[in-house]
Amino acid sequence: MTTLKDISKATSLSLSTVSAVLGGRAKKLAISEKTIEKVLACAEELNYHPDLSARTLRSSESKIIGLLMPNIKVEFWQNMILDLQKEIGKYEGYILLSALWDNRTSIKKCMRDLLCRKVDGIITSHAVFLPENFHLPVASYDKEPSTKFDTVLYGKKEALEKSLAYAVSLGHKRIALAGDAEGDGNKLFLELAPEFGITPVIQEKEKITPLVDESFYYRNTLLLEEHDGARPSFVISLNNLTTLNILKRAAELSLKVPDDLSILAIDDSYIYPFLSPAVSSFIRSEEGFPRMLLQTLFERMKKKDMEQKIIIPEGKLIERNSCCKYNKK
Amino acid sequence: MTTLKDISKATSLSLSTVSAVLGGRAKKLAISEKTIEKVLACAEELNYHPDLSARTLRSSESKIIGLLMPNIKVEFWQNMILDLQKEIGKYEGYILLSALWDNRTSIKKCMRDLLCRKVDGIITSHAVFLPENFHLPVASYDKEPSTKFDTVLYGKKEALEKSLAYAVSLGHKRIALAGDAEGDGNKLFLELAPEFGITPVIQEKEKITPLVDESFYYRNTLLLEEHDGARPSFVISLNNLTTLNILKRAAELSLKVPDDLSILAIDDSYIYPFLSPAVSSFIRSEEGFPRMLLQTLFERMKKKDMEQKIIIPEGKLIERNSCCKYNKK
DNA sequence: CTGAAAGCGCTTACAG
DNA sequence: CTGAAAGCGCTTACAG
Numbered sequence: 001m002t003t004l005k006d007i008s009k010a011t012s013l014s015l016s017t018v019s020a021v022l023g024g025r026a027k028k029l030a031i032s033e034k035t036i037e038k039v040l041a042c043a044e045e046l047n048y049h050p051d052l053s054a055r056t057l058r059s060s061e062s063k064i065i066g067l068l069m070p071n072i073k074v075e076f077w078q079n080m081i082l083d084l085q086k087e088i089g090k091y092e093g094y095i096l097l098s099a100l101w102d103n104r105t106s107i108k109k110c111m112r113d114l115l116c117r118k119v120d121g122i123i124t125s126h127a128v129f130l131p132e133n134f135h136l137p138v139a140s141y142d143k144e145p146s147t148k149f150d151t152v153l154y155g156k157k158e159a160l161e162k163s164l165a166y167a168v169s170l171g172h173k174r175i176a177l178a179g180d181a182e183g184d185g186n187k188l189f190l191e192l193a194p195e196f197g198i199t200p201v202i203q204e205k206e207k208i209t210p211l212v213d214e215s216f217y218y219r220n221t222l223l224l225e226e227h228d229g230a231r232p233s234f235v236i237s238l239n240n241l242t243t244l245n246i247l248k249r250a251a252e253l254s255l256k257v258p259d260d261l262s263i264l265a266i267d268d269s270y271i272y273p274f275l276s277p278a279v280s281s282f283i284r285s286e287e288g289f290p291r292m293l294l295q296t297l298f299e300r301m302k303k304k305d306m307e308q309k310i311i312i313p314e315g316k317l318i319e320r321n322s323c324c325k326y327n328k329k
Numbered sequence: 330m331t332t333l334k335d336i337s338k339a340t341s342l343s344l345s346t347v348s349a350v351l352g353g354r355a356k357k358l359a360i361s362e363k364t365i366e367k368v369l370a371c372a373e374e375l376n377y378h379p380d381l382s383a384r385t386l387r388s389s390e391s392k393i394i395g396l397l398m399p400n401i402k403v404e405f406w407q408n409m410i411l412d413l414q415k416e417i418g419k420y421e422g423y424i425l426l427s428a429l430w431d432n433r434t435s436i437k438k439c440m441r442d443l444l445c446r447k448v449d450g451i452i453t454s455h456a457v458f459l460p461e462n463f464h465l466p467v468a469s470y471d472k473e474p475s476t477k478f479d480t481v482l483y484g485k486k487e488a489l490e491k492s493l494a495y496a497v498s499l500g501h502k503r504i505a506l507a508g509d510a511e512g513d514g515n516k517l518f519l520e521l522a523p524e525f526g527i528t529p530v531i532q533e534k535e536k537i538t539p540l541v542d543e544s545f546y547y548r549n550t551l552l553l554e555e556h557d558g559a560r561p562s563f564v565i566s567l568n569n570l571t572t573l574n575i576l577k578r579a580a581e582l583s584l585k586v587p588d589d590l591s592i593l594a595i596d597d598s599y600i601y602p603f604l605s606p607a608v609s610s611f612i613r614s615e616e617g618f619p620r621m622l623l624q625t626l627f628e629r630m631k632k633k634d635m636e637q638k639i640i641i642p643e644g645k646l647i648e649r650n651s652c653c654k655y656n657k658k
Numbered sequence: 659c660t661g662a663a664a665g666c667g668c669t670t671a672c673a674g
Numbered sequence: 675c676t677g678a679a680a681g682c683g684c685t686t687a688c689a690g
Contacts, residue, residue: 003683014660019685031659052445053391054683056382057666071415073599078411085410085427086400089434095442097424098414105418113424116381244603251605270402271600274573276580332667343676348669360675383667386682 002046011042022050056118063094065297066114068107068124071100074181075240076267080141083290084123091298094120121297127151137304139297141289143184150296150309152289156185159266159284159315160236164196166264166282166317167234171326176201176223176232179242201232221249224261231255233326234262240269243279262323277321285313331375340371351379385447392422394626395443397436397453400429403510404569405596409470412619413452420627423449450626456480466633468626470618472513479625479638481618485514488595488613488644489565493525495593495611495646496563500655505530505552505561508571530561550578553590560584562655563591569598572608591652606650614642 004022008015013035020029021039042048056062067084069077081098088096097117099110107129114122119136127140127149138149145151160177167175175198177189186202193200203223224231224246237243243265247257255261257277265272265281272279285292296309333351337344342364349358350368371377385391396413398406410427417425426446428439436458443451448465456469456478467478474480489506496504504527506518515531522529532552553560553575566572572594576586584590586606594601594610601608614621625638 049441049444051447051683053382053385053447057386058685082407085429086431095426100414102415112378115378118382241603244600248603248605271573274570274577276577345676380667387669
């Protein structure tokens with residue numbers, strides 16, 4: 001392995017100079033263009049790679065961003081990991097380290113992994129588990145603002161409101177909510193119903209589904225049965241698996257989508273354009289959560305004493321072919 | 330931050346002793362149970378986390394496994410990342426560092442990222458880009474054995490053979506292959522056709538789709554049109570998006586699945602059980618590629634001079650409801 | 659701009 | 675078992 005020392009020798013320049021150039025501190029020290037060129041050329045020739053563990057040890061800056069979240073087999077969450085991975089590429093020199101807990105691994109162990117690697121900041125869906133006086137910059141995404149850390153909200157409220165408004169604008173009255181994993185959706189939905197003058201249909205939960213589970217999915221198709229002699233004409237689906245189930249059950253019941261039953265999904269899925277009919281969806285964050293999170297975190301890293309930020313992303317409706325005007329009676 | 334020194338002071342034990350215990354080398358040095366207890370208790374109390382950058386610098390072992398592959402938006406590949414992430418948890422102390430290239434990031438930059446972090450080993454889909462005399466342990470997954478590194482094969486040949494055998498056993502003659510991204514599938518399929526005595530139907534490619542692309546998908550639905558006055562009765566689909574497209578097009582053409590058209594997918598997708606009908610699939614690796622890769626890599630890391638390993642995973646057919654006996658004429 | 663030196667937190671012989 | 679020491683590759687003042 002080539003080291004700074006090797007380059008220093010080869011160029012007969014001092015270690016400090018070489019370090020400054022290769023560490024990106026050449027400007028600050030007013031090092032001549034010629035010297036810079038020389039160092040860079042030599043580094044290239046000797047195929048030099050800085051040893052980041054040494055750099056980290058000395059400067060206590062690792063250029064690692066930690067991701068702390070459960071390993072959930074649901075598209076929305078998995079995309080969070082994949083998209084953050086992709087997005088971090090925009091921040092020169094930084095990498096993402098995912099610490100994901102599941103049935104085998106505890107959140108504590110994940111936290112430890114990140115700490116041992118000396119991450120510069122943390123993105124997490126579970127800021128609640130962090131101590132109030134945590135010493136690292138944190139960007140959290142949650143349903144409610146963190147008491148302490150910057151937060152990008154992914155709450156369902158706005159999405160539900162917009163979806164309901166859309167359904168109502170199409171003339172629907174009897175509207176169902178399907179696929180509520182966390183249980184807060186149903187509650188919110190029932191609260192919102194009077195405001196929108198609709199008849200809400202929900203599926204009570206029989207048992208709590210653990211969030212971290214291989215077989216994490218819901219079968220909320222009972223919603224489609226007749227209830228008080230009527231069926232919902234519009235279903236809002238909270239995840240992609242539920243959407244598929246609803247579609248399947250509708251076919252079994254000979255309900256045509258969208259003529260007999262409209263379906264609107266909250267959050268998009270890559271499969272929606274490919275289904276028949278293509279499923280319309282409401283995206284909770286048009287700009288994308290990963291981008292906003294990273295941006296927030298890096299701002300915080302720059303200005304530790306910045307005021308706490310709470311961000312409410314702007315959502316967006318994507319109309320495809322799964323919703324139509326209410327057309328019965 | 331608590332350091333070894335702090336613990337050494339607090340326990341009035343020597344630095345070496347503390348380091349040995351916390352570094353897991355207590356047994357080797359015959360340190361007494363009592364001393365071990367003492368150190369562990371103190372570390373716990375002072376909330377000690379080893380600084381892995383220091384450890385790495387000194388021992389030149391980072392306990393990081395690098396993943397080097399393109400960032401492709403196809404379920405099979407994305408699962409590779411997610412599953413490896415999960416699987417690495419079984420190797421105490423090790424973490425996975427994903428270096429994924431896309432349109433913005435070059436493979437060279439990704440390689441550099443891994444080298445700078447001093448990874449202990451690399452898993453890659455593109456071993457071809459590694460120098461022959463690469464100094465790190467490598468486990469590659471590829472269609473063909475690497476000339477130098479251990480390889481887990483994910484070639485289509487076995488999958489295609491088994492799928493064809495299945496189709497033929499159901500009495501099908503006119504069989505199509507859909508969704509061939511890399512172009513080698515069609516070729517293989519045509520070669521295999523005579524052996525199985527079938528009439529192959531393929532879709533010629535009009536243009537090459539770049540492997541790394543946001544809109545990476547195929548529309549091979551032309552396959553379903555009549556050709557020489559007949560349609561294929563069985564389609565083998567090479568990816569999940571293609572499967573959805575075939576299903577969609579079949580509905581448009583009023584072809585019932587599986588009565589008029591059987592569909593078998595190569596590689597499973599989490600959506601298949603939820604479609605109507607539920608789609609049967611052939612899984613290329615029953616045990617799972619990620620597990621085999623990690624296992625191979627760690628073996629190699631232990632025994633650098635082990636003979637090169639080429640692994641051909643055992644596949645498995647999952648029957649659901651999208652295939653049936655040929656029943657025409 | 660340069661050179662010599664200290665030190666980040668750890669592991670690793672080595673002598674006792 | 676312990677203690678003292680060296681050193682991994684880097685950055686960071688500091689004196690010139």
